[in-house]
Amino acid sequence: MDMYFCKLRGGKRKMFCESALERIWGGRDAMALFTSRGPVAEVFRFGLVSIACRARNEDRSQVALSLNNNEVNIYGRAASEWKLQETLQGHDLRVTGIDWAPSTNRIVTCGAVSLLCI
Secondary structure (H helix, E strand, O other), X not given: OOEEEEEOHHHOEEEEXXXXXXXXXXXXXXXXXXXXXXXXXXXEEOOOOOOOEEEEOOOOOEEEEEOOOOEEXXXXXXXXXXXXXXXXXXXXXXXXXXXXXXXXXXXXXXXXXXXXXX
């Protein structure tokens, strides 16, 4: 399953799943629909596995993603693309939740074994 991270109008960014959009849009190609909109939408591919959870920092210049495994990847915006800045490890099993505190800039994650990492 391909996952895409899209920037939409008004500077708001939302996460979309290609296969879910194709089901909603009646089988039409989701990638073709996003790229046909010109400068309104930007499409970013973070891999071929599903994204289990995500969080953004306060100014939305960084995003923390878990690609359905035991790691959290932190991406930062570099010009027109997202670059991997850091990979956080500490969970034995899959990461199931991420939150990014706006005032302290700390990332909190939880995993499938109910272990909390700060």
